[in-house]
Amino acid sequence: MSIAAKANALWEYANPRKFLATSERVMPFFWITSIACIVVGLIWGFFFTPDDYKQGSTVKIIYLHVPAALMAINCWLMMLATSLVWLVRRHHVSALAARAAAPIGIVMTLIALATGAIWGQPMWGTWWAWDPRLTSFLILFLFYLGYVALWEAIEDPDTAADLTSVLCLVGSVFALLSRYAVNFWNQGLHQGASVMRAAAVTGADTEEKVSNIYFYPLLLCMIGFVLLFIALVLYRTGTEIRARRIKALLARERVNG
Amino acid sequence: MIALLLRDLKLALRAGGGFGLGLAFFLIVTVLVPFSVGPQSSLLSTIAPGILWLGALLACLLSLDRLLALDWEDGSLDLLATAPLPLESVVTIKALAHWLTTGLPLVLAAPFLGVLLNLPVPGFSWLVISLLIGTPAMSVIGTFGAALTVGLKRGGLLLSLLVLPLYVPTLIFGAEVARRGAMGMETQTPLLMLAGITAATIALLPFASAAVLRINLR
Amino acid sequence: MIPDLGKYADTVMWSYVVSIALLVALIVFSVMRGRKVRAEMEKVEQRMTRNG
Amino acid sequence: MTLTVTDLAITRGGIPVLEGLSFTLPAGKALILRGPNGIGKTTLLRTLAGLQPPLQGRIEGAEDQIAYASHSDGLKPTLTVVENLNFWASVFGTQGIQPALDAFALNDLADRHAGNLSAGQKRRLGLARMLVTGRPIWMLDEPTVSLDQNAVKMFADAVRTHLGQGGSALIATHIDLGLDGEVLDVGPNKAKPKPIDDFDGGFL
Numbered sequence: 001m002s003i004a005a006k007a008n009a010l011w012e013y014a015n016p017r018k019f020l021a022t023s024e025r026v027m028p029f030f031w032i033t034s035i036a037c038i039v040v041g042l043i044w045g046f047f048f049t050p051d052d053y054k055q056g057s058t059v060k061i062i063y064l065h066v067p068a069a070l071m072a073i074n075c076w077l078m079m080l081a082t083s084l085v086w087l088v089r090r091h092h093v094s095a096l097a098a099r100a101a102a103p104i105g106i107v108m109t110l111i112a113l114a115t116g117a118i119w120g121q122p123m124w125g126t127w128w129a130w131d132p133r134l135t136s137f138l139i140l141f142l143f144y145l146g147y148v149a150l151w152e153a154i155e156d157p158d159t160a161a162d163l164t165s166v167l168c169l170v171g172s173v174f175a176l177l178s179r180y181a182v183n184f185w186n187q188g189l190h191q192g193a194s195v196m197r198a199a200a201v202t203g204a205d206t207e208e209k210v211s212n213i214y215f216y217p218l219l220l221c222m223i224g225f226v227l228l229f230i231a232l233v234l235y236r237t238g239t240e241i242r243a244r245r246i247k248a249l250l251a252r253e254r255v256n257g
Numbered sequence: 258m259i260a261l262l263l264r265d266l267k268l269a270l271r272a273g274g275g276f277g278l279g280l281a282f283f284l285i286v287t288v289l290v291p292f293s294v295g296p297q298s299s300l301l302s303t304i305a306p307g308i309l310w311l312g313a314l315l316a317c318l319l320s321l322d323r324l325l326a327l328d329w330e331d332g333s334l335d336l337l338a339t340a341p342l343p344l345e346s347v348v349t350i351k352a353l354a355h356w357l358t359t360g361l362p363l364v365l366a367a368p369f370l371g372v373l374l375n376l377p378v379p380g381f382s383w384l385v386i387s388l389l390i391g392t393p394a395m396s397v398i399g400t401f402g403a404a405l406t407v408g409l410k411r412g413g414l415l416l417s418l419l420v421l422p423l424y425v426p427t428l429i430f431g432a433e434v435a436r437r438g439a440m441g442m443e444t445q446t447p448l449l450m451l452a453g454i455t456a457a458t459i460a461l462l463p464f465a466s467a468a469v470l471r472i473n474l475r
Numbered sequence: 476m477i478p479d480l481g482k483y484a485d486t487v488m489w490s491y492v493v494s495i496a497l498l499v500a501l502i503v504f505s506v507m508r509g510r511k512v513r514a515e516m517e518k519v520e521q522r523m524t525r526n527g
Numbered sequence: 528m529t530l531t532v533t534d535l536a537i538t539r540g541g542i543p544v545l546e547g548l549s550f551t552l553p554a555g556k557a558l559i560l561r562g563p564n565g566i567g568k569t570t571l572l573r574t575l576a577g578l579q580p581p582l583q584g585r586i587e588g589a590e591d592q593i594a595y596a597s598h599s600d601g602l603k604p605t606l607t608v609v610e611n612l613n614f615w616a617s618v619f620g621t622q623g624i625q626p627a628l629d630a631f632a633l634n635d636l637a638d639r640h641a642g643n644l645s646a647g648q649k650r651r652l653g654l655a656r657m658l659v660t661g662r663p664i665w666m667l668d669e670p671t672v673s674l675d676q677n678a679v680k681m682f683a684d685a686v687r688t689h690l691g692q693g694g695s696a697l698i699a700t701h702i703d704l705g706l707d708g709e710v711l712d713v714g715p716n717k718a719k720p721k722p723i724d725d726f727d728g729g730f731l
Binding site for chain 4: 259260261264267268271330331332333335336337338339340341342474475
């Protein structure tokens with residue numbers, strides 16, 4: 001199959017009916033593997049990894065914190081991509097997928113913030129420090145809230161899709177800008193945070209001794225979160241498609257009185 | 258274009274136009290701060306740049322929902338959209354009018370309110386410079402938010418929620434310039450960033466605002 | 476059974492409890508809404524096929 | 528300047544409302560739009576004015592030719608009659624609001640604030656606004672609402688003068704204005720719903 005034909009075949013899934021049929025078929029795989037990965041990863045991490053020499057048992061929090069933070073960002077990237085697809089190709093499924101993903105992003109951001117704050121309590125001696133990374137996630141959380149609120153506020157579904165897509169585009173630029181601004185405003189004060197970052201980015205041995213012992217269960221959790229995200233997006237997009245169809249059917253009923 | 262600007266200025270200045278609303282709010286915030294944090298002048302002079310920037314930002318935020326809503330309600334936007342004037346210019350002019358009636362008065366009032374908060378002497382010029390450069394960005398970003406929410410019945414709260422994170426970079430760099438200036442530190446880096454943000458938003462954001470307005474007019 | 480978490484036991488346990496609770500809530504809400512919407516769509520579709 | 532519409536289909540809120548619409552509006556003629564409430568007359572006018580894209584079909588001769596008046600007048604209550612008109616005249620790049628003041632007998636009200644006018648007077652000012660745009664094709668949505676008989680006559684005269692000068696008008700109204708032109712009943716063009724088994728069609 002040529003690349004063009006492959007690309008065309010991909011667009012086929014923009015058809016709502018085809019999307020529903022296919023997602024119904026593949027969803028069980030994602031549900032099962034994702035939950036299996038997360039359960040195994042968490043049990044492995046929680047019960048069978050040693051405490052860190054510096055952070056003690058709090059190192060176990062990375063198995064939740066890092067994957068959630070990863071998905072909080074990836075979710076926004078996915079929304080950005082689907083928003084662009086909607087604006088350029090006007091596939092309804094794409095816009096609805098972005099809408100379906102946003103609440104998942106909110107929950108992921110919340111988990112990252114909550115675990116960060118709980119972890120910060122013994123480490124920094126305070127629940128909340130205006131650490132650049134935590135602050136960036138707080139701003140991301142606000143973007144998510146605004147995005148979801150805008151979807152909810154607009155009645156006409158196509159208008160809502162258009163406006164939220166533009167917001168997502170503009171918001172992405174400003175989110176990057178905020179990230180830079182926040183770093184400038186408060187140059188990273190907390191060594192501890194870099195353990196988590198190093199684990200997330202390289203996953204390999206670093207000066208801060210994030211060793212392979214922690215890495216494998218963490219990787220498993222990250223894969224699990226990615227798969228769980230896919231399963232949730234597929235499921236929720238299906239829900240959004242049906243909700244949209246109900247709306248269209250009811251409107252049709254009204255028009256034909 | 259000039260006609261639109263003049264009309265907006267005239268409307269703002271006449272009765273019920275909302276001119277002075279932001280200014281009054283700015284005054285209220287700054288006057289109330291010493292009552293809530295205490296009268297120690299050392300504390301006040303430390304937080305003065307931040308408070309003044311925050312007050313200006315909130316005053317700006319307060320006046321945003323009138324920016325396009327009135328023209329939307331009375332159908333002026335419909336007619337403007339079919340006029341020979343491109344919508345990109347319309348939103349730019351609207352932002353400019355908003356800045357002239359809200360941002361500029363805030364810039365001019367800020368030094369006087371700075372006196373109330375014991376702003377250190379070197380801080381005055383930096384405060385005015387940072388606000389002068391930063392407030393246009395707030396007007397342009399606010400116009401984008403207003404264009405997003407213009408068709409909604411209770412868009413005010415949503416508008417604030419949407420604009421809030423967009424204001425963060427401007428606030429950080431703007432307040433940083435004022436803070437460093439007040440402490441006699443180097444201000445070049447944040448000042449350049451602030452100017453960069455303002456220039457980029459003025460150059461690019463009107464296209465997004467116009468696109469969003471077109472969608473809302475459908 | 477539960478490993479010795481030392482002085483950070485509360486921290487670790489709370490992190491897990493909060494995170495897992497949030498995840499489960501997300502899944503449960505998604506599935507609940509999904510079921511409701513699916514049933515409603517079938518209802519509306521049936522009504523409309525009947526009425527033409 | 529002829530407006531030609533071919534096989535036009537339009538949507539409101541994503542739902543098709545009118546389809547298969549074809550007509551021409553030659554210079555010097557008026558076209559009266561008829562049809563029950565909610566059929567999509569306003570949507571049609573907005574589509575022709577370029578405020579929203581059509582679902583399908585072609586619109587020719589509309590670009591930068593249309594002055595559109597919606598239900599609301601676009602007037603600022605704190606500006607005077609003359610200021611309101613001058614503003615729109617300069618936005619549309621035309622001069623001289625005097626003909627508009629004359630046509631709708633607004634000379635006596637020239638320095639009154641628009642907010643102090645009666646509903647009918649406001650409506651007249653709103654229609655005078657059409658005149659100052661200098662655009663040949665007028666699109667008027669229920670222009671005679673809240674006008675008394677005298678004002679309706681005044682309005683009809685203004686439209687007639689406009690037609691006489693080579694302009695044209697598309698008017699959605701329920702009353703007879705006695706203008707030279709045809710009546711277009713859009714009732715038969717009501718969009719037929721797609722079968723609901725067609726998931727994608729029913730989705731739109």
